[in-house]
Amino acid sequence: MELNFYEVIKIFAIFILGVSIGSFLNVVIYRMPRDLSIVYPPSSCPVCKNRIKWYDNIPIISYLILKGKCRFCKTSIPVRYPLVELMTGCAAVLSYLKFGFSxxxxxxxxxxxxxxxxxxxxxxxxxxxxxxxxxxxxxxxxxxxxxxxxxxxxxxxxxxxxxxxxxxxxxxxxxxxxxxxxxxxxxxxxxxxxxxxxxxxxxxxxxxxxxxxxxxxxxxxxxxxxxxxxxxxxxxxxxxxxxxxxxxxxxxxxxxxxxxxxxxxxx
CATH class of the missing domain: 1.20.120 (Four Helix Bundle (Hemerythrin (Met), subunit A))
Incomplete structure (x- = not known):
C-alpha cells in the first residue's frame, strides 16, 4: 500500500478511532466481569467515586497529562488503561492495512x-x-x-x-x-x-x-x-x-x- 500524505492522514484518523474504542474496551474490561452495566453510569474513579470529566477521559493523552493519577484523590491509574487504548488503535490500523476499508x-x-x-x-x-x-x-x-x-x-x-x-x-x-x-x-x-x-x-x-x-x-x-x-x-x-x-x-x-x-x- 502506497503511503502518500492523504493515506497517512487516513491511517492517523483510523488510529484515533481505534484508541477511542479502546477507551470503551477499558469500561468493558472493568465492568463486565463485575456484572456492572457497560453503558451506565458514566465513568468515575473507583476510589473517590468522583465522575471523570470529559477532558480527563481523552484516550492516552489524559493519562499523560494527569501523570497516571486521578485528578481528585491522586490514586494511581493502572498503566493498563492507556495500554489497552494503544493496542486497540494499533489493531484498527493493522486491520486497515490488511483489508482496507471493507x-x-x-x-x-x-x-x-x-x-x-x-x-x-x-x-x-x-x-x-x-x-x-x-x-x-x-x-x-x-x-x-x-x-x-x-x-x-x-x-x-x-x-x-x-x-x-x-x-x-x-x-x-x-x-x-x-x-x-x-x-x-x-x-x-x-x-x-x-x-x-x-x-x-x-x-x-x-x-x-x-x-x-x-x-x-x-x-x-x-x-x-x-x-x-x-x-x-x-x-x-x-x-x-x-x-x-x-x-x-x-x-x-x-x-x-x-x-x-x-x-x-x-x-
Whole structure:
C-alpha cells in the first residue's frame, strides 16, 4: 500500500478511532466481569467515586497529562488503561492495512477488539465472559455467511461451522480427559467457547493452529513464571489460557493464508 500524505492522514484518523474504542474496551474490561452495566453510569474513579470529566477521559493523552493519577484523590491509574487504548488503535490500523476499508476490516477489527477485552479479563479474573464468546461466535457465522453470499458458495459458512466445532470439540475433549484422570479442572469452559469463536473466523485449520501455537505460547509463559516464582511444579501454576489462544487466533487471522500454504506445500 502506497503511503502518500492523504493515506497517512487516513491511517492517523483510523488510529484515533481505534484508541477511542479502546477507551470503551477499558469500561468493558472493568465492568463486565463485575456484572456492572457497560453503558451506565458514566465513568468515575473507583476510589473517590468522583465522575471523570470529559477532558480527563481523552484516550492516552489524559493519562499523560494527569501523570497516571486521578485528578481528585491522586490514586494511581493502572498503566493498563492507556495500554489497552494503544493496542486497540494499533489493531484498527493493522486491520486497515490488511483489508482496507471493507467488510473484512469491520469484522477483523471486531475480532481483535474482542481478543483484547477477553484477554485482560481472563488475566484478572480467570474467566471469559459468555457475552463476548457468544457474540463473537455469532459474528463469525454472520461474516462467513456474507462471504458465502458474495462467492455464491457455501464453503466459507461450512468452514466456519466446522472450525467452531473442531476448535471447541478438541479443547472440550482435553478438558474432559484432564478432569476425568486428574480430577482437576485443567481448562475452563470459557476457553472451549473461545475456540468456537476463533474457529468460526479461522476455519478448521486455523482452529487447530490456534490450539497448537497458543499451547506453545502458554508453555513458554509457564516456564517463565515458574522460573520467576522459583517453583518447579508446573502443575501448580494457574495461568489463563485465553490470552494465548487469542494471540494465536489473531496471528492466524492476519497470516492464515501463508501459514496454510506453508504447511501444505510451500508458498
Amino acid at each position: 467488510v473484512d476490516f469491520v469484522f477483523a477489527f471486531y475480532f481483535l477488539c474482542s481478543m483484547i477485552a477477553l484477554s485482560f479479563i481472563d488475566f484478572d479474573f480467570k474467566i471469559i465472559p459468555d457475552e463476548i464468546n457468544y457474540l463473537g461466535l455469532l459474528s463469525g457465522f454472520v461474516y462467513a455467511g456474507m462471504k458465502s453470499y458474495q462467492s455464491s458458495s457455501f464453503e466459507p459458512l461450512i468452514n466456519a461451522i466446522i472450525g467452531a466445532l473442531v476448535g471447541s470439540g478438541f479443547l472440550f475433549l482435553i478438558a474432559y480427559l484432564y478432569l476425568k484422570f486428574r480430577n482437576i479442572e485443567g481448562l475452563g469452559m470459557g476457553d472451549v467457547k473461545l475456540l468456537a469463536f476463533i474457529g468460526s473466523y479461522t476455519g478448521w485449520f486455523g482452529a487447530l493452529f490456534t490450539i497448537f501455537f497458543g499451547s506453545i505460547l502458554g508453555l513458554l509463559a509457564s516456564l517463565y513464571f515458574m522460573k520467576k516464582e522459583k517453583d518447579n511444579n508446573l502443575m501448580k501454576l494457574e495461568i489463563p489460557f485465553g490470552p494465548f489462544l487469542a494471540l494465536a487466533g489473531s496471528v492466524y487471522l492476519f497470516f492464515g493464508e501463508k501459514i496454510y500454504n506453508f504447511y501444505f506445500g510451500g508458498f
